[in-house]
Structures are given as structure tokens and as C-alpha cells.
Amino acid sequence: xxxxxxxxxxxxxxxxxxxxxxxxxxxxxxxxxxxxxxxxxxxxxxxxxxxxxxxxxxxxxxxxxxxxxxxxxxxxxxxxxxxxxxxxxxxxxxxxxxxxxxxxxxxxxxxxxxxxxxxxxxxxxxxxxxxxxxxxxxxxxxxxxxxxxxxxxxxxxxxxxxxxxxxxxxxxxxxxxxxxxxxxxxxxxxxxxxxxxxxxxxxxxxxxxxxxxxxxxxxxxxxxxxxxxxxxxxxxxxxxxxxxxxxxxxxxxxxxxxxxxxxxxxxxxxxxxxxxxxxxxxxxxxxxxxxxxxxxxxxxxxxxxxxxxxxxxxxxxxxxxxxxx
Ligand code: PAF
Numbered sequence: 345x346x347x348x349x350x351x352x353x354x355x356x357x358x359x360x361x362x363x364x365x366x367x368x369x370x371x372x373x374x375x376x377x378x379x380x381x382x383x384x385x386x387x388x389x390x391x392x393x394x395x396x397x398x399x400x401x402x403x404x405x406x407x408x409x410x411x412x413x414x415x416x417x418x419x420x421x422x423x424x425x426x427x428x429x430x431x432x433x434x435x436x437x438x439x440x441x442x443x444x445x446x447x448x449x450x451x452x453x454x455x456x457x458x459x460x461x462x463x464x465x466x467x468x469x470x471x472x473x474x475x476x477x478x479x480x481x482x483x484x485x486x487x488x489x490x491x492x493x494x495x496x497x498x499x500x501x502x503x504x505x506x507x508x509x510x511x512x513x514x515x516x517x518x519x520x521x522x523x524x525x526x527x528x529x530x531x532x533x534x535x536x537x538x539x540x541x542x543x544x545x546x547x548x549x550x551x552x553x554x555x556x557x558x559x560x561x562x563x564x565x566x567x568x569x570x571x572x573x574x575x576x577x578x579x580x581x582x583x584x585x586x587x588x589x590x591x592x593x594x595x596x597x598x599x600x601x602x603x604x605x606x607x608x609x610x611x612x613x614x615x616x617x618x619x620x621x622x623x624x625x626x627x628x629x630x631x632x633x634x635x636x637x638x639x640x641x642x643x644x645x646x647x648x649x650x651x652x653x654x655x656x657x658x659x660x661x662x663x664x665x666x667x668x669x
Pocket of ligand 1: 559612
């Protein structure tokens with residue numbers, strides 16, 4: 345396949361909806377490719393990455409889709425001082441949960457107040473400081489989301505679409521996402537990848553939190569693939585993690601159906617049986633984990649509500665210990 349550049353030159357008058365992705369990990373690159381593939385025919389040159397430094401550059405990328413077809417392209421990575429940041433209408437934040445605040449908040453003043461921001465990460469918590477910063481400064485609208493699509497980084501700029509799943513999004517604060525941008529995201533429906541909009545969005549994110557609170561620390565601590573957690577020996581621990589989470593969520597005003605949550609957790613264990621969770625991989629590659637935003641968020645909220653969550657607390661302690669060792 346030919347190489348296409350997606351850098352909109354600053355001198356070009358353009359009325360297209362510019363979409364940017366912050367975070368070029370596996371999910372960030374997957375989102376970039378999905379959004380670009382779906383818009384090439386009608387609106388080329390309007391999906392970009394935002395980089396970590398001031399330098400704007402072009403980056404060759406390779407994407408292996410679910411049919412094993414390889415797409416080569418040339419992406420624009422806008423530097424953090426690039427004046428084109430103000431043209432971005434939709435920003436997908438795909439960095440790890442613990443990087444959101446540091447990566448996003450300094451950028452807010454460079455974005456247009458009309459830009460809509462979507463946080464897409466495992467765990468919960470970063471939306472709170474981001475919402476506070478938005479209220480104080482530019483006032484951009486904020487949506488939150490989660491995806492169960494999976495992608496594998498084969499090298500820094502080569503990503504393979506490795507699993508199907510639903511992407512669930514919903515409004516959190518500020519201006520609502522415009523109908524035009526919502527329609528652009530609906531384009532991600534290709535290959536039977538559903539996009540669902542939920543209002544309110546927090547119950548959906550707590551449900552995903554339950555999946556990550558079970559699978560991520562248990563696979564990391566037991567050095568196993570997700571499917572191993574279906575074994576009977578893990579059942580008491582899984583039940584206890586979910587019991588504690590459901591109780592904390594209730595104090596936070598979110599009523600979750602324990603049986604439905606448990607069924608969903610076991611369904612994901614089954615659907616992703618051969619996968620190694622992101623936390624397993626973070627530990628294996630000596631990277632920081634999202635434990636503070638997953639089981640740690642449950643502990644943090646429990647503390648505010650004077651609840652005890654010993655199982656989740658012990659998982660946080662053990663994972664932190666494991667990452668330090
Ligand atoms: O973090 C992960 O690995 C994924 O969110 C999930 C769903 C647990 C599958 O591995």
C-alpha cells in the first residue's frame with residue numbers, strides 16, 4: 345500500500361474536523377489508524393498525533409489490521425508548541441492513566457475552548473483533576489470512555505489489531521460533543537466494532553474497572569494469561585474483589601448488579617483467555633503499572649467513605665512491591 349502523509353500544512357485553509365491522538369501506545373495507534381482509515385476517502389489529512397516535545401515531525405507507521413493486511417502511512421506528530429493545536433476539534437487521550445494529568449493539563453491552554461476531549465484509559469480517577477482544570481481554564485467539553493478492543497505493539501511504530509470489542513463512551517462535563525464529531529466516531533463501527541454512547545457514563549466505567557481490578561493484578565501477580573483465572577482456585581479472590589468494588593461503588597452512588605458484573609468478568613476472562621493483561625506486560629517490561637488507578641481507585645474511594653477493602657488493598661501493595669523488586 346502507498347504511503348500517505350497526514351500533516352495539514354499550516355498555510356492550507358481547511359474546514360475539516362481535525363482529530364488528534366495524545367499517546368502513541370498500542371491503543372493510541374489503533375485509534376489513530378481506525379480514525380484515519382475511515383476518513384481517508386472523504387477527508388484526508390485530518391488525524392494527527394500530539395508529541396511529547398516541541399518538535400513537529402512526520403513518522404512512518406505500520407498497521408496490521410484484523411485481516412492481516414498491512415497499511416503503511418506517514419503520520420504527523422504535532423509538537424507541543426505547534427500553532428495548529430488550536431485547530432483540533434477532538435482530542436483522544438490514550439496515554440496510561442497515571443500519565444493523563446501531566447500530559448494533558450499543560451496542553452489545555454493551547455487547545456481551542458471548543459475542542460472536545462475524550463479520555464480513554466484503564467482505571468478511574470484522572471477525570472477528576474482534568475475536570476477541575478477544565479472548569480478553571482478553557483472549559484472544553486469532556487467525555488470518558490473505555491475500549492475492549494485490543495492491539496499489540498510489535499515495535500514502537502508497528503501495531504497489530506489483535507482483538508475485537510466494544511468502545512463505550514459518554515459525556516462527563518462541559519459542552520456536549522457535537523453531532524458532527526459524534527458522527528465521525530460512529531465511523532469506527534467498521535468491522536463490527538461497536539461504539540456505544542452511555543448516559544451516565546460512570547456505571548459503565550465502574551463495570552470496566554471491575555474487569556481490570558480482577559484480571560490485571562491477578563495475572564501480574566500469578567504470571568499467567570487471562571484464561572488461567574477461570575480456574576477454581578481463583579474464585580474466592582475474584583468474588584472478594586467484586587464484593588468490595590460493588591460496595592464502594594454503591595457509596596459513590598453507582599448501583600452495580602453483582603451477578604452481572606461477575607458474569608461479565610468471567611466472559612472477558614474467556615474472550616481474552618490467550619492474552620496477557622496490560623499489567624502483566626507492564627511488569628514484564630519493567631514499566632509503571634496502572635494499579636493506583638485500578639484497585640488503588642477502589643481503595644481511595646473506600647477511604648473517603650470509611651469502608652474497608654482489604655483484598656483490593658493487598659493487591660495494590662503486592663503489585664507495587666512486585667514493580668519495585
Ligand atoms: O488491561 C487489559 O489488559 C485489558 O483491559 C483486559 C480487558 C483486562 C484484557 O486483558
